[in-house]
Amino acid sequence: KTYIAIANSVARELKEHFGLEERVHVIHHGVDSKVFHPVNDATRHEREELRRRFGVNEDETVVAFVGAFERKGLAVAIDAMGLLDAELRKKIRLMAVGSGAIEGFKARARAVGVEDRLLFPGHTRNVAPFYRAADAFLLPTLYEPFGLVILEAMATGLPPVVSRLAGGAELIADGESGLLLENPADSREVAEKLAQLLKNPQMRAQIAEKARAIAEKRSWDRVADEYAAVLEPLLLLRNSP
Secondary structure: OOEEEOOHHHHHHHHHHHOOOOOEEEOOOOOOOOOOOOOOOOOHHHHHHHHHHOOOOOOOEEEEEEOOHHHHOHHHHHHHHHHOOHHHHOOEEEEEEOOOOHHHHHHHHHHOOOHHHEEEEEOOOOOHHHHHOOOEEEEOOOOEOOOHHHHHHHHOOOOEEEEOOEHHHHHOOEOOOEEEEOOOOOHHHHHHHHHHHHOOHHHHHHHHHHHHHHHHOOOHHHHHHHHHHHHHHHHHHHHOO
16 A cells, blocks of 8 residues: 655654554645635725724734634733733734634633734635735644645745644745754743744745745646645556456
8 A cells, every 4th residue: 555644743643652664655745826825906805994994003913823713822922912012912913713702712811911902803714815814924823734724825825834743744844944942832932933024024025926926836737736746656556367
């Protein structure tokens, strides 16, 4: 048998838990960079309208969090917001797109003094406009086999702050195409990485550019070719006399 793992971390799990080491191929997921793309002339109005709808000022920085709130670390993200210095906190909004116990997270935000800094657009299948309404991306997940949201954000041109425990983080060069969290459960580390990114617009722009370039190389056509390279020899072997 031949196995395909969607990240090196998954390949290690196959070895550790199932003893599978040989014939394991790592093929990372891809992204449609035509759907997930940076703001352009055609989508600028969409970005402005979304930010206006949620009361975001022009000088505010929006950090996008996308996915299941409990599993992907929204609680840590909220706690990290509360640890930012007062001046930076006034200029940042955390936009949580997804589903979860919203009232509980609002209470948590209220307890750390950032309730007015959170935005809850709700769950949606059409998440691309919300990436484009943001300026950075945060995913402090404790476990993620890959995390398509990482590549979606990168393709949109958002500088990512991502847990090293996510499989998709393997595509990020720390400090170059994103900032990686060594301990995503540590709200202080999350706050430090966010502050580092948000206080340096030039750094943010450079990371965003490199993140987009990486995502563009992971088209689904390329992923299909990589799967074909693994599967076609197996078909030939199966059909041989």
